[in-house]
Amino acid sequence: RVRDPAAGRQDQAAESYADRDPARVIVATAADAGVSGAVSPFKRPELGPYFRPPLVDRWDELVAATLDRLGRNARDLADLRSFAEDHGKRITILSPRLTWPPEPDDFASGLIWDVLARLAEIELRLTTKRYADTRAFLADRGSLIGKPGWGWHVVGTKADKTLAPDDARRDFLVGMVDRALSGETLDEIAAWMDAEAVADPAARPRHVA
Secondary structure, three states: OEEEOOOOHHHHHHHHHHHOOOOOOOOEEOOOOOOOOOOOHHHOOOOHHHHOOOHHHHOOEEEEOOHHHOOOOHHHHHHHHHHHHHHOOEEEEEOOEEEEOOOOOOOOHHHHHHHHHHHHHHHHHHHHHHHHHHHHHHHHOOOOOOOOOOOEEEEOOOOOOEEEEOHHHHHHHHHHHHHHHOOOOHHHHHHHHHHOOOOOOOOOOOOOO
16 A cells, blocks of 8 residues: 555554555555645655556555545546546545545545545635735735745744844854955855854855865
């Protein structure tokens, strides 16, 4: 089986489902953490390759804790169901319990899948709209949007955030500006920071050799 776990209890639910039948073997875990629900299952970095040769032949059942773990686009989820039918695969959703393809005399599952897929898509659209509205509100107030760059930290309230220099890195910030104004390249500035053994190398400008 290919398991698509969420964190915590959802992950445990997927594992418990597999453990209940000795014939079930988890061949892969496709978490795709941080991937938007708007991304098609077929295009996800970890799950996508299992819909194409050679990995498509390694599994027969795709298990997800909830339907929206597989996507939040009704068309994509419909394509996933068609893929299962065309390739002899099975999709199992643990909550609420759904399987696809359904039994021949099961006339209700298709309606349930359609409704849940539409609800997942609506939820994504509402979340996207709320995020866009929040960004617009913050932009109108001149408030910080996003994460601070290296050498800075956030000050102020949630709706009135701005940046302030990190005292521990202030000298390096000034040095970076001075060197940039004097004509040094980014690589030269990064090499200077390397030579100074600046802390937090993952966050500072990267020296490209």
